[in-house]
Amino acid sequence: MPVTSGDSEPIDLPRMLAVSVADEAPAEGMSDAADQAARLAAHEPLAWQELFDEYFRKMHRFAYVRTGDIHLAEEIASEVFVAAVRGIKRYKVTGAPIAAWLFRIARNITADQLERRSKRPTTPIDDVQLETPGFATQLDELTDLAEAMRHLTREQQEVISLRFVSDCSVLETAAAMGKSAGAVKLLQHRALTSLRREMTRGTPR
Amino acid sequence: MTMSYQDALQRCLDALRAGEPLDAVIAAYPQFAAELREEVALTQNLQRLSNAVPAPDAAATSRAAALMNQELLAAQAAERRPRASFWGGFFVRSLAGGALVAVVALIAAGALFSGVFDNGGGAVEAATIEGIVVEAGAGTLTLQTSDGLASVQLDGATITDEDGAPLDATGLDIGEGVVIKARRIAAAKYAATQVTRMAVARLEAWCAREVSSCREAQERFQNTPACTNNPERCKAIIARVEELRIHLENVDKLQDLMQRCREPGSAVCQDLVQFCRQNADLCSGIRDRLQNLQSAVDGNLRERFHSMTERCTGGDGNACADLARFCTEHANLCPATAPLRPAASPTTTRPVTSPTTRPIEQRLVPATVTSTPQRSP
Numbered sequence: 001m002p003v004t005s006g007d008s009e010p011i012d013l014p015r016m017l018a019v020s021v022a023d024e025a026p027a028e029g030m031s032d033a034a035d036q037a038a039r040l041a042a043h044e045p046l047a048w049q050e051l052f053d054e055y056f057r058k059m060h061r062f063a064y065v066r067t068g069d070i071h072l073a074e075e076i077a078s079e080v081f082v083a084a085v086r087g088i089k090r091y092k093v094t095g096a097p098i099a100a101w102l103f104r105i106a107r108n109i110t111a112d113q114l115e116r117r118s119k120r121p122t123t124p125i126d127d128v129q130l131e132t133p134g135f136a137t138q139l140d141e142l143t144d145l146a147e148a149m150r151h152l153t154r155e156q157q158e159v160i161s162l163r164f165v166s167d168c169s170v171l172e173t174a175a176a177m178g179k180s181a182g183a184v185k186l187l188q189h190r191a192l193t194s195l196r197r198e199m200t201r202g203t204p205r
Numbered sequence: 206m207t208m209s210y211q212d213a214l215q216r217c218l219d220a221l222r223a224g225e226p227l228d229a230v231i232a233a234y235p236q237f238a239a240e241l242r243e244e245v246a247l248t249q250n251l252q253r254l255s256n257a258v259p260a261p262d263a264a265a266t267s268r269a270a271a272l273m274n275q276e277l278l279a280a281q282a283a284e285r286r287p288r289a290s291f292w293g294g295f296f297v298r299s300l301a302g303g304a305l306v307a308v309v310a311l312i313a314a315g316a317l318f319s320g321v322f323d324n325g326g327g328a329v330e331a332a333t334i335e336g337i338v339v340e341a342g343a344g345t346l347t348l349q350t351s352d353g354l355a356s357v358q359l360d361g362a363t364i365t366d367e368d369g370a371p372l373d374a375t376g377l378d379i380g381e382g383v384v385i386k387a388r389r390i391a392a393a394k395y396a397a398t399q400v401t402r403m404a405v406a407r408l409e410a411w412c413a414r415e416v417s418s419c420r421e422a423q424e425r426f427q428n429t430p431a432c433t434n435n436p437e438r439c440k441a442i443i444a445r446v447e448e449l450r451i452h453l454e455n456v457d458k459l460q461d462l463m464q465r466c467r468e469p470g471s472a473v474c475q476d477l478v479q480f481c482r483q484n485a486d487l488c489s490g491i492r493d494r495l496q497n498l499q500s501a502v503d504g505n506l507r508e509r510f511h512s513m514t515e516r517c518t519g520g521d522g523n524a525c526a527d528l529a530r531f532c533t534e535h536a537n538l539c540p541a542t543a544p545l546r547p548a549a550s551p552t553t554t555r556p557v558t559s560p561t562t563r564p565i566e567q568r569l570v571p572a573t574v575t576s577t578p579q580r581s582p
Contacts, residue, residue, distance in 0.1 A: 078269035085276040164251035185211040
């Protein structure tokens with residue numbers, strides 16, 4: 001199962017906070033982004049509250065789709081902002097939206113949480129992911145889709161979650177995943193193709 | 206194929222996001238039309254899936270905001286150390302500009318917040334803190350205060366009870382209320398100069414004012430290791446917990462009465478006034494409101510009295526019985542001249558005697574009535 005393939009690592013804050021955008025960093029909006037980053041780095045409460053208001057729900061949604069666990073998703077979303085406060089001094093404005101940085105943190109924390117959970121014998125990840133009552137069972141018509149998602153690789157799941165569930169742009173997704181925009185488009189295409197193939201195959205519930 | 210297909214897909218997704226008609230975009234890529242339609246439909250389903258993701262619980266959101274703000278305040282405090290005056294001013298300005306910052310989160314982070322301004326290497330600040338002891342270690346107390354937990358060092362402090370009788374540190378056990386004069390040495394850390402153990406009434410009054418802090422303290426020392434390690438001490442703690450539990454029940458009752466008293470025309474206000482007469486300490490925090498309430502209740506009672514009086518003197522025997530009962534309960538509001546039977550009743554064998562010289566208890570004894578049925582008081 002890709003999610004538990006062992007490629008997760010223990011939380012490494014410096015690593016998760018290091019954002020690099022390989023390409024397509026636009027100059028437009030750089031000053032706004034720099035201004036926002038400066039306010040955040042100065043620990044302005046209002047700036048942080050705005051960031052929280054805008055992205056907490058998105059972080060939660062991302063984590064929920066990846067873990068299928070509402071409480072774990074809440075925990076992860078919360079951890080994202082605590083980690084962000086701790087690491088804001090190391091954040092560098094590169095042209096990527098701040099969201100990408102947050103999603104990168106979320107991605108790493110989620111991977112770490114999934115790794116930890118996969119080691120607990122009582123809660124195998126295969127039984128949990130995307131199968132919670134609040135998700136698949138409540139959404140009969142979407143269950144196949146949720147099931148099919150489980151058969152994607154970790155990166156494919158991430159790109160789908162970021163692009164179509166969390167509504168991130170290609171650029172944001174690229175920054176969050178540490179890939180180029182072109183690589184994200186390719187990965188997205190492969191993920192959608194795999195997803196379509198899984199659905200056509202009729203993944204048993 | 207892949208690159209151009211990817212571009213085509215991206216165009217479709219962008220069009221979808223912008224609310225543009227999809228067919229026109231797909232028509233521009235006839236060679237991929239079928240595949241594009243399927244994948245775009247798939248992404249639409251994914252978005253539906255996204256919309257179906259339950260929102261985080263409101264309490265969880267508040268908790269998360271509070272945690273973030275705590276971290277923020279801790280970071281500010283850490284930064285402020287070398288440049289206390291600058292960061293203090295900076296933070297004040299930030300807060301002034303940030304009036305919309307979630308109040309809940311700041312309240313939750315209250316303890317840290319208060320420490321931000323005095324955690325630097327600058328002058329220490331004198332403080333008076335009140336709270337309940339939730340941990341008592343060697344020379345240190347941990348208090349539950351209205352701002353959260355506070356750690357207090359007792360070295361060299363004078364410790365007394367409220368009457369000024371000296372105590373040693375062992376007299377300050379878990380569950381005791383204390384008032385401490387201290388120097389603040391760091392965020393939520395104090396060095397005590399004088400410690401006064403609260404009398405029970407004062408502790409109860411504190412709990413009445415700081416209900417949630419009091420409950421928090423109770424929960425903390427119910428689980429204290431001191432209880433499991435020392436059964437004798439535990440008994441005392443449990444007794445104290447029990448006292449507090451009963452007290453908190455009274456607090457609940459008070460709050461319930463206050464809540465219901467707000468309802469228009471509620472007779473509960475009278476119960477509230479009565480309750481507060483019996484629990485004056487508990488109601489000390491609402492003394493002003495209580496006086497107003499007392500006036501209002503008295504006004505209502507007077508109105509009732511006049512109404513009953515009118516009906517009684519108009520010949521309504523039941524009203525007279527009600528009035529008699531009323532006068533038993535509210536002797537202070539019942540003038541000595543109150544009629545206690547239908548004055549105009551033709552069946553009355555003797556006129557109502559002027560009761561001015563009779564004590565109320567005597568007046569409540571029904572006078573001889575020959576035929577008018579009357580409820581006994």
